[in-house]
Amino acid sequence: MHQLWTWVFEPGFFSSAPVRVAAVTGGVAAVVSAVTGVFTVMRGQSFGGHALGDVSAAGGSGALLVGLNPLLGFVGLGIIGAGVMDTIGVRRVRGRDLATGIVLGAAIGLSALFLYLTSVSGATTGAPAQILFGSIFTITSATIPAVVILSVIAVASIAAVWRPLLLSSVSPDLAAARGVPVRLVGLLYMLALAVSVGLSSLAVGAILSTALLIGPAATALRLTRTVGWALAVACLLGAGATWLGILLAYDSYYWSAAHQGLPVSFFIVAVIFAGYLFSGFPAARAAAGRRDAAVPPPASPAHEKIAA
């Protein structure tokens, strides 16, 4: 029993400070991403979410270049990017593609510049990998308060516009007819999305933030029938995948004789991807079952007579 335990949790896992900080920041980022991600998937804005990840990359590498905390850059530029995308026209489906493409291109260009300048100045080694693919074990506990505050802001914004956001995600026309300020609600959602992408950039890297945003949410939407449940399942999947990824990465240090640990982001994304693949089986079965059972045939007149 004890052997199994130490085999799963290699020595020092629970007492390691970097692991604890990673578990907190990663878990929080995963939950926020799951909450916004459910709406991202419902609104068909995955590509927009990815573009914000690239904006975050530019922000993070810029912050690194001038010696600021990358989180500040991730979130700061992300918010500006969200505003720009909204202005160009992220609301219309056609305009959305356009806005996404333009912002994404500009952001990657900026990242290339900033990362080049950073590597030339020689201030930090491994900066590109840290910004693009994350290095959750290097986060210091001093970052945790900022992470928590940003998370609370993002989740509270979504909760505040929950119903209007839901309705305008289903149909902007229905929402507008109910008097919902569709545009304002959409902008607020984009800002919350920028914050959540910034947080997951910190956890798994700017490029991989899309995986944390879309994966758990898409999996949850396959498995559930109401938004409430989708949200709960997405949060569990996101946090679960993050923690499992952290554990696997920690353990991977002991796998090879050379003690060469593998990147956390790889494991987190791999677990999310596996989860999505596996969810296909029950979802397909449930869909087949729904077709048979969810909509029973209308009661025959004879039945109604008997009931009456």
Add this chain to the structure above:
Amino acid sequence: MGLAEASATLPDVLQVGGVSVALGGRKILDDVSFTIGAGEFTGLIGPNGAGKTTLLRVILGLQRATAGTVAVLGQPRSRRNPSIGYVPQKVLLDSDLPMRARDLVALGMDGHRFGMPLPSRQRSEAVREMLHAVDADRFADARVGNLSGGEQQRVLIAHALISRPRLLLLDEPLANLDLRSGQEIISLLARIATSQHVAVLLSAHEMNPLLPVMDRVVYLAAGRAASGPADQVIQADVLSKLYGHHVDVLHVHGRVLVVAGTEDGEGADLTADHALEAG
């Protein structure tokens, strides 16, 4: 105040006065005027591109009119008008939308409110009643995206009605339905119009299924409108004036057929879809 007295002093549910709309430099609606009284069932009839959707969006306040006024219950229309319910022409409900029929109906009640809904017995009871009123009980818990077109239409009608509007706007609700489902929706709407005392304005390019239930018709063609009881509006001279060229109104096997020729005067050259769909 007695009921008769009350309804005598009630303003019209909807007054549209001289509404014109220009889009992209083109005049879509030109001086459209009509009124709808409480509980009346009105058909908004016109060929594709006549401006039906545009007119409904003006009434809702989603589209700005270049000229004219819209008054709802005697008040100038405001942005949020709880006394209007709306079923848009195209609502694409994705099959992986995590939403049951009853959830979508509930959003009709409080979708504009901020914050998250608290579980409420009263709320779910109101939703259950509304679903029952549109015969949607048996798919109340199915995902909306998996429902058939006719079933979705019922759910959307319930969504629009649950806020107890005095006017219900439906944009081509029969467009994707087979004859039988169409008839079911029409009789459902006629029943609700009477029992809940809600005026119905329903757009369609095919008027025949509506003839038994319509109190009035608003006929749109070439951006202009004629309104009144169906038998007075669906006349060759009225519609010819509207179209701006000669139009025939044929009665075939108890159905009405509007045969609108082209402006070049080739009478035989029907504006085909309209004539065919009207038959």
